[in-house]
Amino acid sequence: xxxxxxxxxxxxxxxxxxxxxxxxxxxxxxxxxxxxxxxxxxxxxxxxxxxxxxxxxxxxxxxxxxxxxxxxxxxxxxxxxxxxxxxxxxxxxxxxxxxxxxxxxxxxxxxxxxxxxxxxxxxxxxxxxxxxxxxxxxxxxxxxxxxxxxxxxxxxxxxxxxxxxxxxxxxxxxxxxxxxxxxxxxxxxxxxxxxxxxxxxxxxxxxxxxxxxxxxxxxxxxxxxxxxxxxxxxxxxxxxxxxxxxxxxxxxxxxxxxxxxxxxxxxxxxxxxxxxxxxxxxxxxxxxxxxxxxxxxxxxxxxxxxxxxxxxxxxxxxxxxxxxxxxxxxxxxxxxxx
Amino acid sequence: xxxxxxxxxxxxxxxxxxxxxxxxxxxxxxxxxxxxxxxxxxxxxxxxxxxxxxxxxxxxxxxxxxxxxxxxxxxxxxxxxxxxxxxxxxxxxxxxxxxxxxxxxxxxxxxxxxxxxxxxxxxxxxxxxxxxxxxxxxxxxxxxxxxxxxxxxxxxxxxxxxxxxxxxxxxxxxxxxxxxxxxxxxxxxxxxxxxxxxxxxxxxxxxxxxxxxxxxxxxxxxxxxxxxxxxxxxxxxxxxxxxxxxxxxxxxxxxxxxxxxxxxxxxxxxxxxxxxxxxxxxxxxxxxxxxxxxx
Numbered sequence: 001x002x003x004x005x006x007x008x009x010x011x012x013x014x015x016x017x018x019x020x021x022x023x024x025x026x027x028x029x030x031x032x033x034x035x036x037x038x039x040x041x042x043x044x045x046x047x048x049x050x051x052x053x054x055x056x057x058x059x060x061x062x063x064x065x066x067x068x069x070x071x072x073x074x075x076x077x078x079x080x081x082x083x084x085x086x087x088x089x090x091x092x093x094x095x096x097x098x099x100x101x102x103x104x105x106x107x108x109x110x111x112x113x114x115x116x117x118x119x120x121x122x123x124x125x126x127x128x129x130x131x132x133x134x135x136x137x138x139x140x141x142x143x144x145x146x147x148x149x150x151x152x153x154x155x156x157x158x159x160x161x162x163x164x165x166x167x168x169x170x171x172x173x174x175x176x177x178x179x180x181x182x183x184x185x186x187x188x189x190x191x192x193x194x195x196x197x198x199x200x201x202x203x204x205x206x207x208x209x210x211x212x213x214x215x216x217x218x219x220x221x222x223x224x225x226x227x228x229x230x231x232x233x234x235x236x237x238x239x240x241x242x243x244x245x246x247x248x249x250x251x252x253x254x255x256x257x258x259x260x261x262x263x264x265x266x267x268x269x270x271x272x273x274x275x276x277x278x279x280x281x282x283x284x285x286x287x288x289x290x291x292x293x294x295x296x297x298x299x300x301x302x303x304x305x306x307x308x309x310x311x312x313x314x315x316x317x318x319x320x321x322x323x324x325x326x327x328x329x330x331x332x333x334x335x336x337x338x
Numbered sequence: 339x340x341x342x343x344x345x346x347x348x349x350x351x352x353x354x355x356x357x358x359x360x361x362x363x364x365x366x367x368x369x370x371x372x373x374x375x376x377x378x379x380x381x382x383x384x385x386x387x388x389x390x391x392x393x394x395x396x397x398x399x400x401x402x403x404x405x406x407x408x409x410x411x412x413x414x415x416x417x418x419x420x421x422x423x424x425x426x427x428x429x430x431x432x433x434x435x436x437x438x439x440x441x442x443x444x445x446x447x448x449x450x451x452x453x454x455x456x457x458x459x460x461x462x463x464x465x466x467x468x469x470x471x472x473x474x475x476x477x478x479x480x481x482x483x484x485x486x487x488x489x490x491x492x493x494x495x496x497x498x499x500x501x502x503x504x505x506x507x508x509x510x511x512x513x514x515x516x517x518x519x520x521x522x523x524x525x526x527x528x529x530x531x532x533x534x535x536x537x538x539x540x541x542x543x544x545x546x547x548x549x550x551x552x553x554x555x556x557x558x559x560x561x562x563x564x565x566x567x568x569x570x571x572x573x574x575x576x577x578x579x580x581x582x583x584x585x586x587x588x589x590x591x592x593x594x595x596x597x598x599x600x601x602x603x604x605x606x607x608x609x610x611x612x613x614x615x616x617x618x619x620x621x622x623x624x625x626x627x628x629x630x631x632x633x
Contacts, residue, residue: 066442068442129618129621129622130621132621132622133621133625135438135439136380136381136438136439136442137577139381140573140574140577141577143570143573144570144573144574144577144613144614144617145614145617145618147567147570147571147574147614148614148615151610152611155607265570269446269450272443272446276443305457305458307454308450308453308457309450309451309454309455309458311450311454312446312447312448312449312450312454313447314447315443315444315448315450316429316447316451318443319433319440319441319443319444319447320432320433320444323436323440
């Protein structure tokens, strides 16, 4: 089989369903804002988590690597962008001995971008370590390294420990758009989410994405075909970490704070739940799952710790009887790929 | 003798003792994880929650039935072990043939359920559990004060760990167990009930966790969250040791407890993270773990 035919095969895959799905998503975002049916901050928060879950799904759904520490990327990017947007100092070296450069508060676009990039750099380091093992070891290693980052965030001076970084200014995007205006902020978050979503979609459906799927299906075979599997895994890990960081940075600007909740292991559990409920390895599943889990946490908040119990039960039920997730079941019933 | 490094022998030996105590718990928990992994090929995420249940079981036995520490030491592992076997029969056996990642997700869900229920009823504060009368007090060794209970925990854990090693590596039952790990189909063909062995193995691993919980109750208080963060450190211990060998889990557990204790003396800022740093270094040098077989 020639390479040209393979590439043609990919291009010929019907993408109509996904385009309809994407159009529905855009339409919903517009309708919800105009009609004011749902509180816009809820949608923005859900979009941040949806992006987080999509980034996570890129790794677990298409490479078969279950990261149990993705909260570290969400959290660290949130801290970096919140710090830059509010204080804007960069310190090099140990406390009191190193240099501190004071840039003043950064504009939001640079704060968010730097946040995402720092998550990507962390992803590179963690990825280099974690991809040395597979399967459950990979999950345990990412979990342990994320816990290390959690302790770092508890102790590091710029994160302000238990208090977190509060009242982060939203600033003016490109010096033009005032992000403290709800409509402007909503549009910004929606556009960033949709662009990132398209980027993930494009990655999955590229020759690179096909190789990732090949690694998931049969790693030994991919090696025997001459692919350097570790390089592909690392690249996917860094992309996933960067996009998870983008979600965290965006979330910090929307919620105007960064706190330890976002670095804690329970956040890593939340994103797994979102992806599992929506459908592992589906394009739209993580988005649906994120909206459901965020809504559940919002509306059941009065029940306190029972929310944790409910989430645990959903985990067990999903694994026992509902492994395809919502979108996966729909796609299976319609015999489509969604 | 130790003045030249500017650290008092009391502090040094005190932390060494604490390190050995933590090491006992690491060893008992990672041993349980390794036993379960060998037979069921899953990582039991609920291990920390079951460790916590062991401690609570001891607390209930005392406050509801008036059964003291020594009863708890026998009954709590039995009760929680049976609870574990029920989990295996009702939930885990149905996903045994799937990708092991699913069992990780399911046991994570179980961990959330168990911990959530206990947090609802007991909040996050600690419940006191008294040291048994027979083991109160301590010995003055001259260079340090050794509380009897702490010495007991270390010695008893070591005995349990070595007994487990002996049972698995040196007895007929253990030989069957190891054979069933290697090739379950063939062992079943010899007329050995492998599914029952799997259930009992899971129960045994869980019982070890519960035993660790009872042992830690008088030292760490009984708290719903006592297992959650602890189990992540145990996972790192498991990655460092590799799950290939029973003795490996025991040695790594005690060793890392001591390393952690020593870090508290010499560089306290890193004591929370030192095990994770060691894990990263081991992954760089020997990815399979210190005692691991290549997997």
